[in-house]
Amino acid sequence: MEAKAIARYVRVSPRKARVVVDLVRGKSVVQAREILAFTNRAIAETVEKTLNSAVANAENLYHVDPESLYVKTCFVDEGPTMKRIRPRAKGSASRIRKRTSHITIIVATREEA
Numbered sequence: 233m234e235a236k237a238i239a240r241y242v243r244v245s246p247r248k249a250r251v252v253v254d255l256v257r258g259k260s261v262v263q264a265r266e267i268l269a270f271t272n273r274a275i276a277e278t279v280e281k282t283l284n285s286a287v288a289n290a291e292n293l294y295h296v297d298p299e300s301l302y303v304k305t306c307f308v309d310e311g312p313t314m315k316r317i318r319p320r321a322k323g324s325a326s327r328i329r330k331r332t333s334h335i336t337i338i339v340a341t342r343e344e345a
Contacts, residue, residue, distance in 0.1 A: 233340060234290075234340045235287070235293060235338070235339050235340075236289065236337070236338045237282050237285035237336075238334060238335065238336045239278055239279075239281070239282040239334070241332050241333075241334070242333045242335055243332055244274070244278075244331075244332075245331040245333065246310045246311075248273070249335060250307075252268070252271055253279060253308050253335065253337075255267050255271065256279070256283070257306050258304075259303055260301070261287055261301045261303065262299065264283055264303050268280040268283065278335065282335050283303070286337045286338065286339045290339055296341060301340065302339065302342055304340040305337075308335050310331065310332075311332030311333050313331050314330040314332070315328070315329060315330075
């Protein structure tokens with residue numbers, strides 16, 4: 233049994249989000265929540281909300297005990313990039329890329345592992 237949650241168009245670069253997501257991959261849900269609660273990165277809050285959503289999906293759809301779940305898969309994909317212009321010297325301009333991310337977390341029960 234697997235349950236999935238996706239946070240789309242999160243306003244953080246995928247490179248920064250992957251650092252946090254790599255911390256919880258393969259851990260039990262209880263451990264992952266503890267790690268995210270004490271991770272000193274702004275994106276950890278969004279990752280924790282996505283994890284809680286995946287756990288709630290498993291609980292409501294499949295009637296599974298949340299204690300028996302673990303983070304089977306989690307990854308960060310690149311979303312659309314917002315392009316902005318910053319004025320520079322001598323009338324020129326440089327481009328600023330404001331990147332977005334799609335965070336996907338899949339939880340499963342240990343019996344399948």
